[in-house]
Amino acid sequence: xxxxxxxxxxxxxxxxxxxxxxxxxxxxxxxxxxxxxxxxxxxxxxxxxxxxxxxxxxxxxxxxxxxxxxxxxxxxxxxxxxxxxxx
Numbered sequence: 001x002x003x004x005x006x007x008x009x010x011x012x013x014x015x016x017x018x019x020x021x022x023x024x025x026x027x028x029x030x031x032x033x034x035x036x037x038x039x040x041x042x043x044x045x046x047x048x049x050x051x052x053x054x055x056x057x058x059x060x061x062x063x064x065x066x067x068x069x070x071x072x073x074x075x076x077x078x079x080x081x082x083x084x085x086x087x
Contacts, residue, residue, distance in 0.1 A: 002026075007063075013043045014050050021046070021063045030070045 007022040023031070035045040046066065053065035060068065 012046045014047045019062075021066065023063055023066065027067055027070060030074065031066060034070060034073060 003026050005025050007024050008028070009020045009022050010028055011018060011020050013019075031042060031045065035042045038045065040048075046062075049065055049069045050062055052069070053059045053062065059065070
């Protein structure tokens with residue numbers, strides 16, 4: 001059975017500004033794995049996703065953009081499990 005869990009709030013920094021995002025833990029774990037695979041911090045990856053979403057024609061909210069980015073990149077097969085994320 002999939003790991004159903006409501007979203008949790010996580011603190012991140014984008015361009016030096018603190019903000020929080022609400023993600024289900026499974027997406028947070030995937031975000032951690034993606035950052036590790038790219039050799040980036042979570043903050044750097046979130047800032048990159050944020051910049052990409054702002055440039056899109058119809059930008060979603062940040063949490064939605066993160067989910068879309070993760071699913072899109074996971075389909076390419078390069079996101080692999082990594083060490084547990086800091087919460």
